[in-house]
Every structure is written in C-alpha cells, then in structure tokens.
Amino acid sequence: MRMGEQTLRKGVKSWSAWKKEEIISGSRLMRASSKSKNMGRICIPIIETTVEKALMAMKEAEPWADLIELRADYLKQVKLAPFLESRQKPLIVTHRRNEEGGKYQGEERKRLSLLRDAIDLGTDYIDVELASERSFLQGLIKNKRGTQVILSVHDFRRTPSHKELQRLFDRMVRLRADVVKIVSFARSWEDNLTILSLIPFAKARKQKIVAFCMGEKGKVSRFFSPRLGAAWTYASLNKNKTSAPGQWTVGELRDIWEEMG
Secondary structure (H helix, E strand, O other): OHHHHHHHHHHHHHHHHHHHOOOOHHHHHHHHHHOOOOOEEEEEEEEEOHHHHHHHHHHHHHHOOHHHEHHHHHHHOOOOHHHHHHOOEEEEEEEHHHHHHOOEEHHHHHHHHHHHHHHHOOEEEEEEEOEEEEEEEHHHHHHHHHHHEEEEEEEEOOOOHHHHHHHHHHHHHHOOOOOEEEEEEEOHHHHHHHHHHHHHHOOOOEEEEEEEOOOHHHHHHHHHHHOOOOOEEEEOOOOOHHOOOOOOOOOHHHHHHHOOO
C-alpha cells in the first residue's frame, strides 16, 4: 500500500495544480486528444433533454470518448433507436432513478422496461441499480443477450468501510454483473484510498469494476481509478454538462494524465 500512497500523493499534487486552472484552453484540449498508452478509458455522459440535442452531443463527444453514456432519465421523450443506429462508440443506456442521483421519478417497472427495450435494440451496455426491483433486475440479467450489464450503487452520503464495500461487491458478483460499479461520496481524503482499494480486490477475482468517489475531495479518485485497473472513468464534455459532483471535463482529465506521465 506504501507505493499506492506515494502514487496518490503525486496525483494529489498534480490535481492541486490543475485546480487553479478554471478554464482549459482550446489548444490544450486539442493536444489532449492524442491518447498515450498509459491513459485510461473515458466514458462521456450525455445529459440533454431532447433527442435532437442528445444526438448532437453524442456526435460531439465521440472523438474524445471511449464509451458514451446516454442518460435517458434526462430526456423528456425517450427514443433509443436513433442513438443505437448512429453510434460510433460503445453505448451505455442508463435510466437513473431519483434516489441515486437521476431524474426519473415515475413508476419503477416503466423505468426498468426501457432498459429491456435497450437490450432488445442491441445496446452495448445497460447500467442498472442494485437497489432495483429484484425480480425485474434478475430478469434483465438473465435475458441480456449480447448486452453487458453494469450493476451499480451510488452513495451520495458517505464512503462505506472496506468490509461493507467488499460485501456489496460480493452481492453484485453473485447476481452475475458483467461490470460492478460502486461510487461513493468522499467526506475525507482517506475515502479515496478506501474506494480505490476495491480495484485490486476486483482484479484478483477477474471481475470488471468501475469505482471512484464523488464530491470535491473525491476528484482525485476519478483520474486514479483507470490507472489502477478500473474499466473506465467518467468525464463531461464541458463544465456545464457534468452528471455528478466532482466530475472532470475530458480535457482536464487527459491533461492531468499527460502531466502524470
């Protein structure tokens, strides 16, 4: 753990320097487009309210992204087919419930049925919460066809202990998640170490994982998680399109990775 703590301190130093820069210049963003072999994978969320705007945003994001997340809970009227037909990068369809930071406040079965529609249309991934109605959740996983299921937990209050996180991880694995996603809120710098410890835990069990902290103190975990072996991290296309607290822009994230080497 000593080496990991040294690496984390180096990252905190880099992060502090970047925190002073509120605007990333256009030229720097262009430089960030060239991926180094050490860079992790980035998923850019699309949080527009209309299909037309969302399709435009997806097209704009694709050159910078390794994956695209369509946040269907932001859409006033949802039509999945246009996104799946025009996608150039792997697509995650998410219909986030209000209790875990989403915009959807309707009937639970209708929320989850949209994810079933996404599977039927051949999406690459769906993101579904562990707290979803169990019978419907199991049905989605059983009938996922070629779609990979991201089973997710979002705790906006705190970061659970190591033991709690590992128990949570084990529950999600037993449900046969293709990707385990556990995101917590950092109330201290130490919370970053706690959540990042899940990544080697998952790697030892050959389980794909996405794990990081939200919030200002959790920002450091967002750029470290892929470097430690997480499947990907999330970044917004610009500062006005963040989908969760503490989210970097894609330009900021790539610049930090380049600075770290």
